[in-house]
Each structure stands twice: as C-alpha cells, then as structure tokens.
Amino acid sequence: MCGIIGIVGREDVADRLLDGLKRLEYRGYDSAGIATLHSGIIDRRRAEGKLVNLGKELSSDPLPGSIGIAHTRWATHGAPTTSNAHPHATDEVALVHNGIIENFKPLREELQGRGRVFTSETDTEVVAHLVSEAIEAGVLPEEAVKAVLPRLHGAFALAILFRQHPDLLIGARLGSPLVLGYGDDGETYLGSDALALAPLTQKIAYLEEGDWVVITREGAKIFDKDNVPVERPVTLSGVSGAMIDKGNHRHFMLKEIYEQPVVVAQTLKSYLQRMEERVTLPIPDFDLGSIRRVTIVACGTSFYAGMVAKYWFEQFARVAVDLDVASEFRYRTPVMEEGGLALFISQSGETADTLAALRHAKNEGQKIAVVVNVPTSTMAREADLLLPTHAGPEIGVASTKAFTCQLAVLAALAANLARAKGRLSAAEEKDIVRHLAEAPAALNAALAYDEMIEGMAHHVAAARDVLYLGRGTDYPLALEGALKLKEISYIHAEGYAAGEMKHGPIALIDDAVPVIVIAPSGPLFDKTVSNMQEVQARGGKVVLISDYDGVQAAGDGCLATITMPKVHPLIAPLVYAVPVQLLAYHVAVAKGTDVDQPRNLAKSVTVE
C-alpha cells in the first residue's frame, strides 16, 4: 500500500526522497509526491501515475530544502489524480498518510462548516486541516498533533511538516507501519519499512501501535499512545542498501519465480534437522500437544497457502482446522476454543485485515502463530510463535516465492503438530524430512518447463474466461492459479474443486474457455480425470498439468499438456505452483500487461 518516507536532513533531500520512493513503489504506484520546506514556505511536486512522472516534474522544477516528506499512493478515497496525490497541505502544514481515516466524512463536514476549503477528495486531507487549524490558532505543533490524533478513527501512518518549524517532522502510527531510522551524521528518517530507508541507514526503531514521534535536528522523542515518553529498541535492519534489481530477468516476478529453489532451501534449512532427520520449529518447546483446534486466517495467496495447510494439519495431525479470509473472520463472531492455536499468514506481516484478525484472536485467548516473510513486522512482534519464511524481499506484486516458502514452513508445522499429537512415527518423520529436502531440486526441475509453457501461453492469452480445477491440495492451487492469472493478465479466471464443477460452473464450458486441470498422478487422479472428461465432453479445451504417468494416462484430447517431474504428494503443491505461476506470467507478457505493477493492485495491503 502507500509508501511513506521523511527526512530531517543536513543537505537537500528531494533526490533521496525520490530514491526512497523508488524502493517503495511496489507498495503503490498510482501517483506520488514530495514536499519540502525552504525559503519559509511549504513547496510540493506531485504527479499522477508512475514515479517517472514525478521524476520529470522534479527535473524540470527542482525542489530545494533539507527537510521533506514523500509518498507513493495506492488510492482508497478519491481517484488517482494529481490533486488527490499526497502530500496534502495547507499554508501551515503538509502531510503524507498511509491508511484510512474512517470518520473523515463528519470531520470534513465539521471543518467545512468552519469555512475550511478542501482541494482533494481524499480522507487524508481532513488531518491536514485539523492540524493546520490548531497551528493557525497558535497551538504548538506537538500539542496540535497530540490533540488531533485521538480524533482520527481507522488506521494511519503519518508524517507531518510545519512551515514555521523548519527543523521539525512529526510522525505517528496506528494500524499502519512506520519505522524511525537514525543516520550516522545526525540525520533522522521516517519510512514505511526498513527497505525504504536501507540506503540511508540500517539503524531502525519500529514504532509501536499508537506511538508518535517528534523529530528535530537534535534527535527523536517517541511518545506512546498515552503520550508518555518511551524508548523503542534500535535494531540493525540488515536490509541491503543496494537498489533491488531484476538481475537478468525481464520482470521481478520472473526473477522471483526462479529464486524459488534457493529460497525454499533457505527456508527449509531453519526447519529441517537433516542429520537428526527431524522437523523442528524455531521455538522447540512451544506446546503443540495440547492444541485441539487450529484457526487459520489470511488473505489472497497466503490464504491459499493456509488452505493447503488445512489439508496437511487434518491429514497428518488429525487436528480440526477452521479456515477464514481475514476480512470475514473478525466480523463473523468466530467461535474459538480456549487455548486453541490461531495461525496467521502474511508475506509482509503488516496486512491490515490479517493483523486485525490476529488481535481479535489474541483477545479471545488464542495462542498466536504467524508465518511471515518480514521477521521485524508487526505481526511477527505480536506472535507467540514466529515462523519466518526466508524468501527475501518480494517486489513483484503477484506473490510467488513467498507462497512456496509459506508452504515449506506450513509443511514443517504440520509435521511438528503431528509429532506433538503422537501421530507421527520416527520413520514417518524421516520420510517427511527426505521429501521436503527434495523440494528445491524438484522446483528446479519444474523451472525447466518455462520455455514450453511460454510456447503454449497464447492458447490462454486469447481467452476471455479461464477455469482452473484441482482436488485435494491441488484445489487451493487451482484457486491460486486463477488468482495469479486475474492479477497480472486481467483475464477473468476462477478456481474450482474439480468435483464441484458439475454443480454449476460446468454451464460455462464451451470451446472458448480453456480449463487448466492440475492433477499429479496419485489417489485423486482418476476422480479429477473424470471431471476433466466431463469438460471435454462439452467441447471444453483442457490444459493438463500432471506428471509423465498422468499425461500418458489422460493427455490425449487435451489442448496442451505440461509434464512435471514426478514428486511425492507432500511437495506437489510447492512444485506445481511453478507451472501455474509461469503460465500466468507468460500469458500476461503475451498480453503486454504491466506484470510487476498490475493495475489497481499494490503490495503489502495495509488498509482494511
């Protein structure tokens, strides 16, 4: 979602702010802007569309000033236009915001009633007016912000500049992430994440919920939600300052698909004890034995990883699993057993819906486990059991390597749960270790089909609608395949449990609707093939993704087949994710869409 960066510097900041925005652009890219203070005024440059447009504005009309704020937007309220782009400003203050001010309407009416004139359609602008109004009445900036924050309902990360205080930047967070960075030369920074600040500093303090911070050239003072001065630990982020680049790949998404053998191996390294042939967790004595029910909550691709985990937990550990999308979970008064385990999955660890669901489950007395790719994220910090993936920064908006790493961690958790429940013999555990250890090589083998998939992508690129079918753990994969295709190629796609197709979706089948069937050979293969034949009997064009045996048995009459290496069912969801991702990728490239920054989307969804 929106990216924020602020600098209280020693030299001009506009170039560095723009650079920081480039590192944040994956979070939002419909418009961007920068404000600095110089010559006694607040000065802004804003531009619609991608950051290059803002870059051009700045080249033709440079922005001096050694203190400034910047923002890359993913619009929630108001179209992605220049006038809605942040920073929003009055004569006295300028601010950038990530989140949603839910009570903006009454606040806007109240402010308009006092004669304030709005220049944007955003929810954000009310904050600028509220703070400005207080400043204009002679209130000091700290007091003004302190008085305004409790009036804001919803979620925010804010960075605010004050015209009359050229040394002052105030930040605040509630529900949206914000980090504080300390430079070696007395400069201080604010950013949405440590990645944005990496070229400036590695010394990071993570603001906590309700914190606000007053930054001057003398340093930073942090206050908690009760306005009590607090210290937040300074950690070394360890994030590389080098600009993340695509290497030899045309897109981040392709690069990240290709990284999967390595990052899955890296992730598994922290969960597999190869010598002892055991699957372990980072907190070995975490009590899983008493867990009788697991509640899995996530959004999007992470939700589909959770869905695969539901099959595994039930099959291996015989533990009942509830599964929900985060945006529904919190509002449906879910029933959770005292002492149950609630498991949250999120690449960023900041996903607003998932975080809210986590807090709800915590209040309901659940033990909290999280699978996240950012170990310093809010969710990681609020968990009892942190299960990190080691996928490295994922920049492509469509998640790929984070998904397979999540699956690797969830398989390890399933094995631990099964052992703790007395359902896993040493021999079975040894088998699991062996199969999981084979996953990186199998992922590598799956990547060898890249060219072949590219060659058949045109069949799908020409379609208006596409169906994906699968059974068992291939059902979540069918859902993930459809999501991937929708996200980056804009083709309408749906995933179905193969056996469910006859209960409705079969009405959609005709020769213009490609049906992607994910069916490794195994116990469910024949059943899926029957459903596939029901499609073919109605003129449907099938693309079968299976292994050699599966393609031999059922490949005749298919529009195309993709022959995968034969793998154990446990790692099949990881390995079959690869052709599903590559197919979506090549279809999108064939259609000429913006693969890494698809329309309307953004990474790290920090609004509800």
Ligand code: HGA
């Ligand atoms: N609500 C603000 C900020 C949006 C945002 O944080 N997106 O992630 C707006 O619409 O400008």
